[in-house]
Amino acid sequence: MSRRVWLAVVLAVAVVCVGGVAATGAATQPVLVVSEDGNDLLVTPVDNGTEVTVEYTHSVEKTLVSDVYAVDGDRLTMTRMEFSSYGAGLPSTVPVTEINDRYVYYPPERHYDPLRITTGYVADHDLVVGDRRYDLVDIADGGTVEISVETRLRIPQW
Template sequence: MAHNRLTASADGAAGRRWLLLVLVATALGAGLVGTLSAERVLVVEDTATGEQYLTEPVDNGSTVALEYTHSVEKTRVYDGYRVDGETLVNTRMEFESYGWGLPARVNVTTVNGTFVYAPEEPITELDSLSVSPGRIAGHTLIVDGDRHDLVTATDARDVRIHIEHRSPIDRIP
């Protein structure tokens, strides 16, 4: 009988060591995941439902732009932004004619027939952009050179475009 108690005691100690090892490994793994940096993403989400249509990784300095056809003037408009933390800083606007919503009282240059507004010190920082993608306007979102058809991606629903930080845990499906 003493032999059985000795075996059971040895098995119990081995089980406790195994459990301790699993707990330590889990804690170390959680610590490692916690030290990984959060990913910054540009999010395009439905303003009414919050459904996310598009997420694109971005960094500080990434370029984000909206390109579309002006509804009245029927000319190309390009609004360029730079990611700065969790804000979008307006850095450039290109347009081919003056119309509603376009800057009329700022200094612009003309490059190949296109008006360009590119202030030395950007004055507009936005937490988010609200966009109503239009089938006629053909809104395109450009993220670091990659083009996304906003009309198709959102079925022309109103969207909010903003920056979020996502931890590695948030990225687990």
């Protein structure tokens, strides 16, 4: 095969691949990024409205606390906090609803970009993204992480 024919074939394949990505509108995708000092520790695809939960054990009460957020464009919006007992740092002077033996607090609209979490081995932080669970303490090695929503190039699955 001559060099010209080979270059023409390569160019044609490149045009088809790029055109295929552009035609599907799939060039970018929103992702949830867990990072520390600018280094990505976890990147996972999300959609607008995906529920993102940070779960941990309250250090004094030793009960489960769930901070629930929703992907809202390029940020996270806190939708509720669920807890089983009152203790330091938990809402005690605001209206709560009791659901399944847990207190549920619906805060005023609050947005995070990024959300900063200081993880700990005692609290045993987990991150739940949709139906996927991640050990946040293990990912962060017990440190502080930033959780953000970004738009990144989609990697084609060929």
